[in-house]
Each structure stands twice: as structure tokens, then as C-alpha cells.
Amino acid sequence: MRIYNFSAGPAVLPLPVLEKAAAELVEYGDAGMSVAEMSHRSKAYDDIHTAAVELLRELMNVPSNYKILFLQGGASMQFAQIPMNLKKNGKADFVITGEWSNRAYKEASGILDARIAASSEDIKFARIPEIKDISPDADYLHICTNNTITGTRFTEIPDTGKIPLVADMSSGILSEVFDVSKFGLIYAGTQKNIGPAGMAVVIIREDLINNDNKLPVFLQYKSHADANSLYNTPPTYTIYMVKLCLEWLKSQGGVPGIQKINEAKAKILYDYLDSSALFRGIADKAHRSLMNVPFTTGDDEKDKQFVKEASAAGFANLGGHRLVGGLRASIYNAMPTEGVQALVDFMKKFESR
């Protein structure tokens, strides 16, 4: 029996996607083989690859002067690849809103002159800090739009003027409408709202793609952009799964449709947290994430007891991130509203005991 999986990533996938993938795994259509066996230079695979890229462009309304890349290595690879590729003046600004933006900052620090433009570390990342000044000669300003661990999100995208805005959207992409034209580069690991783990999506404004920097060819965005992410063998089966997930998202009314569902879904949990005498949310109300909801009873032992009982009742992965402890429910696009409602019902019962 399938359980409710509140993992922060890799995370729950839409059931219809898994069922379709299972039915097609041994033989895809009339191809006579699995997608996992297809040459990446074959027509059959190319149709899947192209459909995945085009669906993402359609769903996010990506302007034509942006390239969509499917790259291996996840977001962690991008922490290095972005500064390597975007380095020009040799400076970049970072907004520190939690562990992941901090890792992006640290990795970049070895590659260029990285500066902290704003941070909410002093308040344990409970909210998004104000960005008061941006270096006028920064090659880019980096933000993490949704913070998986502390459950905050940028409810407004900062205006960085001529400085390209670079955003780690790993846990927020496709969950709400973003105006891509406000960004120079968007990146996201696939394992939350896009598909299975093993890839990152990079959406990059064409003028930021260059090859002036003597990087290894494989690490240059240009190599992958010029080859439509077929410079080398891509993770073909992962891209097929991504295509299925994007088709499912389209069937939910696309990003505007899922955003409405996500807002209503998160509200069920937040409303209960705000009314509960036992549980309370961690993030500041003004910047609450729609995807990751950290909470706590305020008592370590009680939190652990809750994780244990919830797990036994079919609610998996409700422990907080190992760096902060407490509790967390990740409620990505593929988490059905019933799952959140069932969780809240269970929390109410736990509270009443």
C-alpha cells in the first residue's frame, strides 16, 4: 500500500506518472525496447527529449532568448558551474537564507570574490532578509527562492536592475508562477518538483552564455546549449520521467493551476499550526514556503515521538533536516491535498492524546 511521503527530496511523484512509467518500462510504444535502452541519437528518444524541453518552456513561459539545459550533477554542481561560467568582473553577491544558499556562496568563494549582500542567519533564517545594497559591478546576485530546510520563500522577487539575478529554485520551481524574464539564470535539481533525482534544469539568458573563460569544454554552458543538452549522453530515462511529470503538471492546469492547489493545500496545514496548542510553525508568516513546512512541538522528545507514531500510521519522512531537527512536511506538487488533510487529522489526534 502506498503511503504519504513527506520527504524533502527525492520526493513523492504523481501516481499516474509512476503507473504510466511502469506500464511502459519494458517496451515503450512500438519502439520494441525500453526508453532506458534507446540510443540518445535515435528519433524515438529525440521526440521525448524535445517534448520535455518544450513542455518546460511552455509551462514556465520561458522567453525565446533563454536556453533550457538539462545538466548532470544536480544543484550542487551548479554551485560551482555558475561562478565558473558567469565570472567576468570576478565578483558576485549572495543573499544567505539558509544552508543551501550558504553552500552556493561557499563554493563560489573559491572561484570568485563572493560577497554577502544580505543574510538572515542572525534570526536563524526565519525570514527573507531585505537586500539593501548590491555591488554595482557584481557579475550576478544569487538567491535561493525557496528554502527547503527552514521553510521560507521569496514572496517577491527582488529587482536587481542590470545585475543578472541567479536563482536556485530547486524546491520552488513549477510550484508557483515566476516571471522568468526577471532572472538571468534559474537552476533547480530535478528531484523535488520536476522528476526523479539525477539532473538539474538550467534556464539561462542567452547573453550570459559565453566561452571566453578557458573552462574545460564539458563545464561550459555553451557546449550543452549548442547541442540542446546532447553534447554527451544525457540521463535519458530521467528525462523521460521528467517529460511524464511535466505532462501531468499540464493536466493540473499548468503552473497557475497547481499554484492554486498548492496555496489551498499549504493553508490547511498552516491554519492548523496557527491554531494548535501543541505544534507551531517555524518560519515567519510573511515568508512561508508553499512547499516545505517546518514545525515543532518545542520539545525534542515529543517531536521524535510524533515522527515515530506518524511513520507507523503511514506518514513518512516527517523529521526535520538533520541540521535543524524538529519536524517538517514537504508538500510538493505531487502531494495530494488528501495527504495534507490526512496529516492534519493525524496531528489533531496526536495533540488530543
Next chain:
Amino acid sequence: MRIYNFSAGPAVLPLPVLEKAAAELVEYGDAGMSVAEMSHRSKAYDDIHTAAVELLRELMNVPSNYKILFLQGGASMQFAQIPMNLKKNGKADFVITGEWSNRAYKEASGILDARIAASSEDIKFARIPEIKDISPDADYLHICTNNTITGTRFTEIPDTGKIPLVADMSSGILSEVFDVSKFGLIYAGTQKNIGPAGMAVVIIREDLINNDNKLPVFLQYKSHADANSLYNTPPTYTIYMVKLCLEWLKSQGGVPGIQKINEAKAKILYDYLDSSALFRGIADKAHRSLMNVPFTTGDDEKDKQFVKEASAAGFANLGGHRLVGGLRASIYNAMPTEGVQALVDFMKKFESR
């Protein structure tokens, strides 16, 4: 109906693996979820991850002073990552035996002083050249043990003395027994004999892992070695598929068992090529690959006609690599002997017409 797929990679996978994966895709055992949905920090996933690493160690008899890494980016990423990590004196030697070893050489050339120690380009890579001298201060010597495009292989592994031997084994790994202790580093894209596309396996002698070189943390082997390839989210579902493929290989008698099968399987095709009045093999007999068999009628039009008719008869992907043309049958571990026999029968019929 499943067809015979002679793709050079991504390539045919064992049917029992695909059937098992399909049956478990929606729900894995009693986990209540798909492997593709599991947190990479969960016990259920860790069991899979550990089993995959240990199976590979067992099957290749990897000594305990070697680490096994699962890295994203495929072999092309390793073309850059190897010189970045192994650079010490800043020199490396390369044996050029085809397109892929040449790409490894070219990518390394931007990172260190890369020197060609031997090449068979003058004879269109029809055989493996003799290695007459190795730079005494080279950080490593690089070979490609099996050449996918021209169908040659190192039938003997060169003795490089104290110079670490680095080998791209993408299309030869697990097809025949290798003495891992002869190598400093072995790497291979997974999409031929290991599993689906989207990952590389790196087997590295521990003394070659260092972090003296100020590389981005993500690009250091040390980061991944210290974390058992869980430094960041790995391609979890791909690793699960790899585990299934390795279990299947073990059931075939491990590497010694499959080597016998492969030798007999390749012999069927080579024997026919040697006796045919229409088709002939490309590679020198002394260095014939067990995995990739390029051949030709000597007539472009006839080659194309063969690909067309073979494809219609259920023998897919028999065209040669786009760089060299002609014909090629890739007969990796998962290609059943019946498939090769059926191909030869079809070739005989084609010849008789």
C-alpha cells in the same frame, strides 16, 4: 514485441532487470513508495546504494585500497575531472586509439601538459599501437581499453610501472576480467554494461585521492569518496537499476562467466565476417573488441540498404558511428547469444540475395 537492439549506448538491458524494475516501479517491496521517491538519506535507499557498491566491488574484485564512486556527468565529465584531480607534476600521457581517447586528450590539454605517448590514427585506429615510451614524470598514462567506434580493444593491459594507469572502460567494463590492481583509476559511463545512462563509475586507488588542488569542492573526488557518493543527492533510481543489472550479472556467473559467453557470442559474428564474401570486419584481428563489431560491405549504398532491411526485420541500430559510417553491431553483456545468431542468419540471407 521486443526487438534486437545493437545500439552502442545507451544499449540493451537484461530483460529480467526491466521486468523486475517495472513490477517494483510504483511500490518497492513494503516501502510504500517507488525507489524514485525515496529520500537518499533513508534506510531503504541506503540498502540499495550499499548493495550496488558492494556488488561492483565483488564482481570486479576491487581491492580494499580502492574507492568506488558513483558520479554524475558520464565519462565526458571525467575527461575534465581526472586531470583536474590527478594533476601534480602537470603532465599526462595519452594513448590515442580513437575518438573517445582523443576527446579525453583534448579536454586534458586545457588543464595540464598532455602528451601523445602513442597513436594509431595513421592506420585509422584499426589496431592498438605499441606504447614505446612513457614520460617518467607523467601524473598518469591514459588509455581507452575498448574503442566503441572502431571496435578495437587492449587485449593486454600495458605495464606503466610507477606511473598510474588511467583507463576509460566505458564500453568494456564488466565484459571481461580485469586486474584492477594494475590501474590507478578506472572510469566508465554506465550506459553500456552497467545500467541506464546518467552516471559514471569511478574506481580510484586511495593514494590518488587528494585535495591539494583548490578545486571546487563538488569537483574533488575526495568530497564524493568521503561521503560514499552521497555528498549530494545521487541519481537514486539509476543506482537502483545498476544494482539490478549487477545482480543479473552475478547470476550469469559474474565477470568470468559473462566473459566466456561474450567470447563465444562475438566469435559467431567474427567467424561469419571472416568467411563472408560480402561483409568484412574493420578492426585488426589481433585487437578485436568483444563488445563493438564494426563491419562493412565496402559499399556505402549497400551498407545503408542493409541497415534499412535489418531494421525492418527487427535488428535495430546497426549503422556505424556518424563519424565513420559503415555498419556496427554492439553486443554488450545484455545482448543474448540468440540475438547475435539471429543477426548472422539475417546477414547470410542478405548476402545470398
